[in-house]
Amino acid sequence: MNVKVVLSDMQIPDHDVRAVAVVQQFAADVADELWCVGDEADSPEVSKWNKASAGEYVGTLQKGLDTTHRVLKGFRDAIGPDKLFRIQRSNHTDRIRTYTNRYAPALASLRDLRYEKLIRLEELGIEFDDQPADIAPGWVIAHGDEGSLIRTAGGTAMNLARRFGKSVVCGHTHKLGLQHDHDSVNGRIVRQLFGFEVGHLMNLKRAHYLRAGSANWQQGIGVLVQDGRDVHPVAIPIVNGRIHFDGRIYRG
Numbered sequence: 001m002n003v004k005v006v007l008s009d010m011q012i013p014d015h016d017v018r019a020v021a022v023v024q025q026f027a028a029d030v031a032d033e034l035w036c037v038g039d040e041a042d043s044p045e046v047s048k049w050n051k052a053s054a055g056e057y058v059g060t061l062q063k064g065l066d067t068t069h070r071v072l073k074g075f076r077d078a079i080g081p082d083k084l085f086r087i088q089r090s091n092h093t094d095r096i097r098t099y100t101n102r103y104a105p106a107l108a109s110l111r112d113l114r115y116e117k118l119i120r121l122e123e124l125g126i127e128f129d130d131q132p133a134d135i136a137p138g139w140v141i142a143h144g145d146e147g148s149l150i151r152t153a154g155g156t157a158m159n160l161a162r163r164f165g166k167s168v169v170c171g172h173t174h175k176l177g178l179q180h181d182h183d184s185v186n187g188r189i190v191r192q193l194f195g196f197e198v199g200h201l202m203n204l205k206r207a208h209y210l211r212a213g214s215a216n217w218q219q220g221i222g223v224l225v226q227d228g229r230d231v232h233p234v235a236i237p238i239v240n241g242r243i244h245f246d247g248r249i250y251r252g
Contacts (some may be wrong), residue, residue, distance in 0.1 A: 035135060174199065
């Protein structure tokens, strides 16, 4: 049996420190592999929303990337040096590339300006996927911005699953939910698709773009338990800073 822990959007430095700590504790205990759906970093300084505004000039981009590196190092230390750790590209981590291509194209080919170099993933033994990747038999991990955004939890992932022809685990929506689309003939299942969204690990008080700090989002992570070619998705909510899983309680 292989347990894959799937990290949700953290948008560091706007992450929930307590929630991240409890997930690190959880991953240390149960993870055979660690995957991240992306948006581990926020990088608002180079977002289109901050162009030509004060947010573009605050000078904190490097500080945010350094904090991202430290948090990811915490996850690497939790699971140990030898276990698989992979991260998906995402719209927030695309921001530096998009900004450079648009406003400083002569610099775009510099290898040290690639996001994965800026947060020193190689130093941490973390792999970076620039496209959706196979995570388990019949399953793909994506960020979630590859298709239309659906309000219902699990719907964005389900749409991608129908497009890809494989079950999808993703983030981007900050919702925690699991949808099913299965077909059977004569009592035998002939097609089995899941759409799995894994929530978020943000501190909502730091999401200043939310009106009154209000959003229909759920803190959580995902787990894929692989037993041979069978894959069992488990949505893990974080409630009051705690994770309940397999008879154990994890506290941040």
